[in-house]
Amino acid sequence: MTARKQIRLGAHFPGVNNTTVWSDPAAGSQIAFDSFAHFARTAERGFFDFLFLAEGLRLREHRGRIHDLDVVGRPDTFTVLAALAGVTGHLGLAGTINTTFNEPYELARQFATLDHLSAGRAAWNMVTSSDAFTGENFRRGGFLAREDRYTRAREGVDVCRRCGTAGPTTPSSPTAAPGCSCATAASPTCTTRRASSTCTAGSRCRAARRATRC
Amino acid sequence: MHGRFSVPRSPQGHPVLIQAGDSAEGRDFAAATADAIFTLHGSYDAGRDFYADVKGRAVRHGRRPEDLLVLPGATFVLGDTDADAADRAVEVRRAQVGPQTAIAFLEQIWGRDLSGYDADGPLPAIDPDVDNVSITRGRVRHARDPRTVAQEWRDLAAAKGGLSIRETVIEATSRTSFIGSARTVAAELDRYVQGDACDGFILIPHLTPGGLDAFADTVVPELQDRGSLRTEYTGTTLRENLGLRPTARPATDTTRRTSA
Amino acid sequence: MTRRPVHLAVEVRGAGAHPGAWRAPDSAATRLFSPAYHLLLAQLAHRGGLDVLFLPDSFVPPGDDPGLVRGALDAVAVAARVAPAAPRLGIVATATVTHTEPFHLSKAIATLDFVSSGFAGWQPDVSRTAAEADLFGRKAAADAGTLWREADEAVEVVTALWDSWEDDAEIRDVATGRFVDRDKLHPVGFRGEFFSVAGASITPRPPQGHPLVVLRADEPEALAVAARRADVVRISATHVGAAVAARTRIRDAVAAAGRDPDTVGVWLDVEVLVAPTAAQARERLATLDGYVRTLATVGTAPLRFAGTPAGLGDLVDHAVRSGAADGITLVPLALPGGLEQIVHHAVPHLVGRGLRPERPHGSTLRERLGLARPANVFEKGGVPA
Numbered sequence: 001m002t003a004r005k006q007i008r009l010g011a012h013f014p015g016v017n018n019t020t021v022w023s024d025p026a027a028g029s030q031i032a033f034d035s036f037a038h039f040a041r042t043a044e045r046g047f048f049d050f051l052f053l054a055e056g057l058r059l060r061e062h063r064g065r066i067h068d069l070d071v072v073g074r075p076d077t078f079t080v081l082a083a084l085a086g087v088t089g090h091l092g093l094a095g096t097i098n099t100t101f102n103e104p105y106e107l108a109r110q111f112a113t114l115d116h117l118s119a120g121r122a123a124w125n126m127v128t129s130s131d132a133f134t135g136e137n138f139r140r141g142g143f144l145a146r147e148d149r150y151t152r153a154r155e156g157v158d159v160c161r162r163c164g165t166a167g168p169t170t171p172s173s174p175t176a177a178p179g180c181s182c183a184t185a186a187s188p189t190c191t192t193r194r195a196s197s198t199c200t201a202g203s204r205c206r207a208a209r210r211a212t213r214c
Numbered sequence: 215m216h217g218r219f220s221v222p223r224s225p226q227g228h229p230v231l232i233q234a235g236d237s238a239e240g241r242d243f244a245a246a247t248a249d250a251i252f253t254l255h256g257s258y259d260a261g262r263d264f265y266a267d268v269k270g271r272a273v274r275h276g277r278r279p280e281d282l283l284v285l286p287g288a289t290f291v292l293g294d295t296d297a298d299a300a301d302r303a304v305e306v307r308r309a310q311v312g313p314q315t316a317i318a319f320l321e322q323i324w325g326r327d328l329s330g331y332d333a334d335g336p337l338p339a340i341d342p343d344v345d346n347v348s349i350t351r352g353r354v355r356h357a358r359d360p361r362t363v364a365q366e367w368r369d370l371a372a373a374k375g376g377l378s379i380r381e382t383v384i385e386a387t388s389r390t391s392f393i394g395s396a397r398t399v400a401a402e403l404d405r406y407v408q409g410d411a412c413d414g415f416i417l418i419p420h421l422t423p424g425g426l427d428a429f430a431d432t433v434v435p436e437l438q439d440r441g442s443l444r445t446e447y448t449g450t451t452l453r454e455n456l457g458l459r460p461t462a463r464p465a466t467d468t469t470r471r472t473s474a
Numbered sequence: 475m476t477r478r479p480v481h482l483a484v485e486v487r488g489a490g491a492h493p494g495a496w497r498a499p500d501s502a503a504t505r506l507f508s509p510a511y512h513l514l515l516a517q518l519a520h521r522g523g524l525d526v527l528f529l530p531d532s533f534v535p536p537g538d539d540p541g542l543v544r545g546a547l548d549a550v551a552v553a554a555r556v557a558p559a560a561p562r563l564g565i566v567a568t569a570t571v572t573h574t575e576p577f578h579l580s581k582a583i584a585t586l587d588f589v590s591s592g593f594a595g596w597q598p599d600v601s602r603t604a605a606e607a608d609l610f611g612r613k614a615a616a617d618a619g620t621l622w623r624e625a626d627e628a629v630e631v632v633t634a635l636w637d638s639w640e641d642d643a644e645i646r647d648v649a650t651g652r653f654v655d656r657d658k659l660h661p662v663g664f665r666g667e668f669f670s671v672a673g674a675s676i677t678p679r680p681p682q683g684h685p686l687v688v689l690r691a692d693e694p695e696a697l698a699v700a701a702r703r704a705d706v707v708r709i710s711a712t713h714v715g716a717a718v719a720a721r722t723r724i725r726d727a728v729a730a731a732g733r734d735p736d737t738v739g740v741w742l743d744v745e746v747l748v749a750p751t752a753a754q755a756r757e758r759l760a761t762l763d764g765y766v767r768t769l770a771t772v773g774t775a776p777l778r779f780a781g782t783p784a785g786l787g788d789l790v791d792h793a794v795r796s797g798a799a800d801g802i803t804l805v806p807l808a809l810p811g812g813l814e815q816i817v818h819h820a821v822p823h824l825v826g827r828g829l830r831p832e833r834p835h836g837s838t839l840r841e842r843l844g845l846a847r848p849a850n851v852f853e854k855g856g857v858p859a
Contacts, residue, residue, distance in 0.1 A: 004408075004440075004441045004442055005407055005408055005413075005442070006442060006443065006444065006457070007403060007404065007407045007413075007414045007415075007437060007442045007443050008250075008283055008285060008413050008414025008415075008456060009414055009415060009416075009417065009443070010285060010414070010415070010416035010417065011416075011417055011419075011426055012287065012416050012417060012418040012419075013422070014418070014419055014420060014421065014422040014425055015418070018310050018311060018315050019289065019310060019418060019420055020420055020421075020422060021306065021309040021310055021420045021421060022422075022646055022653055023309055023312070023646070023648045024309060024421060026421055026424055027421055027422060028422055028423050028424070029422070029423075030422050031588060031677070031678050032588065033558070033588050033589045033591070034423070035422055035423035036423070037558070038423040038424070039422070039423045039425075039426060042423075042424075042426040042427055042430050043426055043430070045430050046426065046429060046430030046434040047434060047438075047443055047444050047445070047446075047447065049414070049452065049455055049456055050230075050452060052232075052252075052416050056352060056676065057577070057676060058351075058352045058672075058673045058676070059352060059659065059673055059674055059676060060350065060351065060352035061350070061351045061352055062318055062321070062322075062349065062350050063321065063327065063349055065656055066654070066656040066659050066674070067318070067350075067352075068652045068653060068654050068655070068656045069312070069314050069315050069318055069651050069652060069653060070315075070653060071422075071653055072644075072653055072654045072659075073639070073644070073654075073676065073677060073678040074676055074677065075581065075584075075585040075588060075677055076578070076581040076582040076584070076585040076677065078548075078550070078551055078554075078582065079550060079551065079554045079581075079582045079585035079586055079589065080554070080585055080588075080589065082550075082551035082552070082554035082555045083554040083555060083557060083558055083589040085509065085555055086509070086513075086555050086556070086557075086558045086559055087558055090447040090455070092230065092452035092455065092456070093452075094230070094232060096234070101575070102575075102578070103573065103574075103610050103612070104215065105215055105217075105533075105609040105610055106573070106574060106610075108219065109219070109220065109221055109533075109548055110548050110551065111224075111228065111229045112219075112221040112224045112228075112547075113221060113224075113547040113548040113551045113552070114229070114551060115224030115225055115226050115228075115229060116221070116222075116224045116225070116507045116508070116509070116547055117509045117512075117547065117551060117552065117555040118509070119225055119450070119451075119508075119509065120224070120225030120226045120450060120451030120452065120453070121226075121451065121452045122224070122226065122229040122230070122452070123229050123230035123231070123232055123249075123452055124229040124230070124231055124232065125232040125233075125234055125252060126231060126232065126233055126234070126248070127234050127235070128235075131352075133351045133352055134352065136670070136671075136672035136673065137577045137671050137672055137673050138575050138577055138671075139575060139576075139668065139669050139670065139671075150239060150243055153243065154243075154247070157231065157247055159215070160228055160229070161227075161228045161461075163219040163221075215608065215609055215610060215611035216608045216609070216611070217535045217605055217606075217608045217609040218535040218536050219535070219536075220533070220534075220535055220536055220544070220545045220546060221507070221545055221546075221547060222507055222545055312651045313651065314650070314651035314652075315651065
């Protein structure tokens with residue numbers, strides 16, 4: 001007999017559109033960390049797989065002015081997820097991050113950091129944008145043509161995956177012998193050019209690891 | 215770009231990758247690359263079609279169907295009884311679409327300043343201004359012809375016996391929502407999953423921060439009783455808890471493990 | 475007589491500031507990237523009643539020297555991870571501005587301020603090397619003058635974004651259906667030499683208004699930026715006399731920038747190894763030195779102290795009395811043991827001498843340091859940056 005299919009559950013933190021009811025007396029802060037901590041703890045109590053954070057990088061406008069009828073204001077995704085790693089123990093932490101307005105190397109490092117700090121609970125909801133309005137908040141400016149969005153998205157994911165599996169390794173134990181090398185083994189070199197990525201774990205890497213056993 | 219990475223391999227190697235986007239291009243990207251797809255396909259039948267489509271795409275990319283999870287976004291309203299929940303759902307919808315919000319929705323379609331209209335009155339007789347497409351900025355816009363949408367809304371208002379602007383917006387912008395007692399909602403969520411309309415849900419409560427409390431207290435035990443939800447976390451990483459395969463280690467690490 | 479207590483911070487670097495620290499048997503070399511290690515350090519700093527925990531960071535990729543600890547986690551994320559477990563500990567993370575968007579930095583530091591309930595700070599820095607530029611592939615490495623002009627703009631934009639929400643912008647007015655008063659949300663409309671940012675932040679104004687801004691002024695190009703924008707200026711000096719000169723130079727620059735020098739603290743770095751006896755401290759330092767084949771020094775050698783808690787107290791007292799510093803940043807040579815010694819022995823000694831308060835006060839980091847909550851440049855009467 002096959003096992004019953006298990007339901008996967010994500011908990012979407014209430015967002016900044018009209019789905020979120022703020023006029024209810026029970027509605028609390030959309031930005032205080034206590035709100036995020038409460039929501040995350042509830043999701044973990046309910047055995048959810050992950051908490052999910054949306055993101056928008058420019059305040060919405062309606063008829064040329066900031067839309068004022070819905071909840072406005074949210075935190076930085078990586079920062080609040082890193083903090084939530086400290087108040088939960090099992091819950092996945094999924095952040096929406098835009099590949100158009102973030103640099104691949106930086107994303108790779110931030111996700112790798114979050115994965116370390118949460119002991120393996122990081123998730124990335126990858127979105128792209130062709131929105132010049134949002135682009136005005138960034139020095140990259142402008143935006144990408146629709147066909148380029150996914151090219152850049154692929155590069156972003158690629159860099160994240162290659163870097164994520166290719167960092168330096170930590171030593172298995174401190175070693176007191178002076179001159180014995182390899183506090184942490186050398187990480188391989190990653191190269192990415194437009195729409196093509198290569199990641200080579202070079203001979204230097206293996207040489208350094210041999211040296212660990214000196 | 216070029217250089218060495220400064221963070222050691224993390225527990226999952228790389229994060230679980232979720233892809234949001236229902237376009238054909240987005241589906242294909244997800245099928246080739248993602249661990250989960252966040253979709254808006256709500257109904258049971260549309261869900262089954264979508265599920266079959268993206269799982270098929272994953273297989274064509276050389277992956278197993280279970281390597282890609284299909285997770286639609288879903289809202290819910292709970293009550294002590296199904297009738298109680300239905301009453302609450304009406305209240306929630308009215309709170310989500312207040313008079314000003316109803317007018318703002320209308321202005322998005324009509325492309326005009328409609329602030330002079332009464333949300334409890336009928337839809338405007340005037341037609342949409344099709345040239346004013348940038349009335350709303352900073353959110354996803356749907357690319358449909360506003361005249362078509364306006365006509366659909368008028369038809370909807372008429373068919374339901376003359377809905378007001380606010381009532382029309384409430385009806386027209388409703389998405390799939392699971393409404394009922396905890397037992398009813400648990401059964402319905404489970405029906406979607408066991409019937410391959412999806413692998414689970416990304417639930418979107420309407421209240422911060424307590425919107426998940428009742429679900430955790432009442433629906434979760436029902437799902438557990440049905441044998442469809444864990445009673446403890448068994449994996450050490452998110453990837454393991456989701457039943458996904460571990461990420462490959464680079465070749466050098468394999469070398470190291472075998473030679474050490 | 476009551477003396478003005480000295481501000482006391484600690485900066486934690488990897489396994490310790492000493493290049494050989496990771497080789498010590500009691501080092502945390504195998505768990506430098508685990509959350510538990512960072513929690514341990516933050517909770518020690520918290521227990522010691524320190525004002526600030528500095529978390530350094532850079533994009534510099536791992537070098538070729540296999541005898542050094544390589545790699546580091548993103549400092550802002552580490553700060554956020556430990557903040558809930560260390561309430562009322564100031565946490566200041568370094569985040570570089572050369573390759574990172576000010577819009578992202580602004581909301582990240584603001585969020586850290588929310589997460590720490592008003593105890594966050596930011597130490598902006600620049601990325602100097604071609605190796606860092608190559609990781610981004612967008613622009614070449616630049617000279618110090620250009621880098622710090624860009625940094626000056628970055629801090630200005632980040633600060634403007636913090637101010638882009640007035641404190642009372644959120645109104646939740648059910649009668650009119652308005653969640654915010656949009657007249658209190660301000661697009662920053664910034665156009666400079668390096669950046670242009672159009673809109674308001676997506677994150678409300680943080681609890682402190684502006685999280686603490688800390689800058690180093692060791693480079694001449696950085697001094698002008700620090701004089702204009704820093705709440706705390708960090709210095710490194712080889713001896714107390716040099717620190718006195720540096721502090722004077724900084725206070726003059728702050729005054730020349732039109733600010734009151736008494737509102738800008740100058741904090742001196744001291745690398746430190748504390749032990750119960752001076753002989754034990756010397757022995758421990760010799761052991762660390764013995765782990766390293768050649769002790770290369772990069773740039774100015776900072777003040778280093780290896781001795782007893784009383785000896786450290788003498789140094790701190792001397793530095794403050796002679797006008798070398800308003801605060802001291804202790805940089806443990808070896809972790810986590812070096813921080814344990816500071817917290818369990820050195821701090822109580824400083825408290826006993828009246829150099830530290832028994833119970834640090836303040837409901838935010840700015841209050842702790844005696845700094846006012848900054849006015850909002852966009853509020854009525856204010857002039858946009």
